Amino acid sequence: MFKKISQEMTGFLKECPTAFHAVERIGKELESNGYERLKENEQWELKTGGKYYVTRNDSSIIAFGIGSELMDYSFNIAASHSDFPxxxxxxxxxxxxxxxxxxxxxxxxxxxxxxxxxxxxxxxxxxxxxxxxxxxxxxxxxxxxxxxxxxxxxxxxxxxxxxxxxxxxxxxxxxxxxxxxxxxxxxxxxxxxxxxxxxxxxxxxxxxxxxREEASVWGAQEEFISCQHLDDLQCAYASLKGFLQGHQEKSVNVYACFDNEEVGSGTKQGAGSTFLYDILRRINMGLGKSEEDYYRAVAGSFMLSADNAHAVHPNHPEKTDVENCVYMNEGIVVKSHAGQKYTSDAVSIALFRDICEKAEVPVQFFANRSDEAGGSTLGNISSAKVSLKAVDIGLPQLAMHSAYETAGVKDTCYMIKAMKQFFSTHFYESNGSIFSA
The missing domain is CATH 2.30.250.10 (Aminopeptidase i, Domain 2)
Structure with missing residues (x-):
């Protein structure tokens, strides 16, 4: 099963030589599952139970599925990125x-x-x-x-x-x-x-x-997979599959894939733009909800920022933290940083660990060496525009930003299962406690 899913993922990646092709490919997958395309410059007619998607610049895409029991609703959001060096x-x-x-x-x-x-x-x-x-x-x-x-x-x-x-x-x-x-x-x-x-x-x-090199499954037990664009189309693919498999009547499920993460996200279609904010506001308005309803929904919402993580390098294990280091085929990575380059905190980590336990998916924890500067990703950038609970996650890989990257064959499956569980969960707060049901 793991090898089959990895091969399906690399087949998807082969169809996505650029962010434009990735968004086109994602749109086709959404339409084949009943999602209706909307355009930002046209009036929207939304309904409970509806399934929609919208693109910006042909290189970023946001899809959303609306539950049918939205008295006190929230947004379940998974974000990844479509571009690569x-x-x-x-x-x-x-x-x-x-x-x-x-x-x-x-x-x-x-x-x-x-x-x-x-x-x-x-x-x-x-x-x-x-x-x-x-x-x-x-x-x-x-x-x-x-x-x-x-x-x-x-x-x-x-x-x-x-x-x-x-x-x-x-x-x-x-x-x-x-x-x-x-x-x-x-x-x-x-x-x-x-x-x-x-x-x-x-x-x-x-x-x-x-x-143009073909993907390769290799290793003593065929446990590794190598191809181009794993960062971050592996997460984009797995998030999409989980999004399409999950469902929650009391939430609005949102799949977001942004362009330009690799150059700072500061474009009209990047995570630092108004794209996510605009879409969430229009969903709220399209459902006939008030501005107060919107702020309440965002306060109860949860975002998974999914971008790949650095696995321990076999030749240079000293480059990663001695304990908070991760390995391919050993589960989804939760990324933390005291300086908030990653959004994960005690609350969001606890919620995500619970999701993975229910999905029967292993979890690992990553932090940079304290004497090394690390990268940042979508979570802290997008949450500056829409303030909500968020956790930064990813899949472990070697040779990030190479023309030919390497990951574990099991990990795509782990992410799909976790995303399905996430998109099937309703998060809400009551009497000072946070619930996931």
Whole structure:
């Protein structure tokens, strides 16, 4: 079962070479399960028992299922992110080298491990904005073949490379696109052909590199799985499956997948935007509830911020805390930080532990070494916009931000089971106590 679910997850990831494709794929899954698409610029007609979703910028998505017994309701929210470190193709995309080579002009998106991008089969995908008459439409494109590669420099030309090397993204990381027979303009022509339009019809584009290597299940007992984009599409996938399987009549279940976490979330579609706040407010209004009802609902709500965590590295166990460290295939990770880079506190940890006990899912605890700076994630950013109880969780993995990451085959299943239990639970407060039923 574990291996099957992991393979289904990597099949999902293969269809998501960019955040735009991830949101499109999630939307299709929602629609196949009866969810109706709404648009932010249109009037909403909501009803109890209804199932809906909305996107922003084609790269973030929020879905919600409304219970039918909403006297004193709350929101059950699971948040993940759709983006991942990669390289974005610049508008003027082609660089000619000695009239023999054609490179793509790229810049880094997020904090990637540069060395992992060399000598791998890569291609490009993203969205193009096409002018059709007097209006513009969006088309997603994916050049579904090995198209470019970033070649390493031979050790004979850089003898000190194994002693440590600072990669320059404008010099070392440019992908090779064509040889002597290629010319400037070929890339734009290729993108237009992929969109099925003329070059003149393309007015804008967001195009990114992605790794084309196939996923691999490996290890002495086939206990590991490696592929691209595990951070954070593994959590996005597992949260979606749990969301679709769970149900709670006294709550509004919310699935959120935000773009731009890897660059700080400070965009109109990021966790630091008004997206979640806007949707929760519109749900409340659409149900005919008062502003007072909204604040009461938020006060009783609970959010799981799901973003992957660092497993102990076999070559460098000293890089993690001596006790609060985690391993692949040993359960969901609860992340804590005294400086509040993670939102977990005693209340939210207790509630989540109870969820996992009911789901029969193991739990692990992660904290950074006290002398090392750690990263942050969605929870503290989004809860600054919508103040509610929240816990930061994730799945353990190795090589985070590599072009090819590694996780445990059991852990996706653990997250699905926990998310199903979460979305089947009603959280409420009474006489100073918190209940989950």
């Amino acid at each position: 990669t390289f974005k193709v610049k508008e003027n995309a082609e660089i000619e080298v000695k009239k023999k080579y054609l490179q793509l002009n790229t810049e880094g998106y997020g904090g990637m491990l540069c060395a992992t991008w060399f000598d791998r089969p890569l291609s490009v995908a993203g969205r193009v904005i096409v002018k059709e008459g007097d209006h513009f439409t969006t088309k997603l494109i994916n050049i579904d073949r090995d198209l470019v590669m970033i070649p390493s420099m031979a050790i004979h030309m850089n003898r000190a490379v194994n002693d440590g090397y600072a990669y320059n993204k404008q010099i070392d990381m440019l992908p090779l696109f064509g040889g002597e027979g290629s010319k400037k303009g070929d890339f734009k022509k290729l993108i237009a052909e992929a969109a099925g339009v003329s070059e003149e019809a393309v007015y804008g584009s967001d195009i990114y590199l992605y790794n």
